[in-house]
Amino acid sequence: GQQVMQIPQYQHVQEGEDFTTYCNSSTTLSNIQWYKQRPGGHPVFLIQLVKSGEVKKQKRLTFQFGEAKKNSSLHITATQTTDVGTYFCADSFSGGYNKLIFGAGTRLAVHP
């Protein structure tokens, strides 16, 4: 079936270092969404990417959608302790927005 692979599973960085998580699929992605979940919290929507090669920025966060629509990435510049949490990507594939398939997530730890 359709799967979304996320790497790495876990990353710990020193505050101020950069961080990147990748989302890959063997089949063409449709509309990638990114969510952040703080420890003990619930997922919170960050952004949606729709177009091939699309790049979007939110302050220190940069989101990219691959040219072939088979991968996506989230890059955080100069991490802060507030960035701690798990970052998930999700895609609707052919099932529409009601049937999102989530990656397993990348857990980010930031050491001050």
Place this chain on the structure above:
Amino acid sequence: NAGVTQTPKFQVLKTGQSMTLQCAQDMNHEYMSWYRQDPGMGLRLIHYSVGAGITDQGEVPNGYNVSRSTTEDFPLRLLSAAPSQTSVYFCASRDSTYNEQFFGPGTRLTVL
């Protein structure tokens, strides 16, 4: 707006017991979903609804029932709880314009 609310926050059941997890939203969203989150596995879709009276199965529907009698409420019923249903359950509603999913705070369920 309260957004998406879920009750209870925590629940312990014995094998074979039944119960209903409650979910409500006050954003007038047509689309609602139930997910379960297990360690290292991201979120998996259980059931979803595209409006009052209309529901459909997601990725892992076995052992769960849903109904949607109003736009606001989308309860999830466990028919006969099993230890494999120990998980954190999230309800979400979706804005149809921007496709952003809003998640509730979750219910942590333990089945002994």
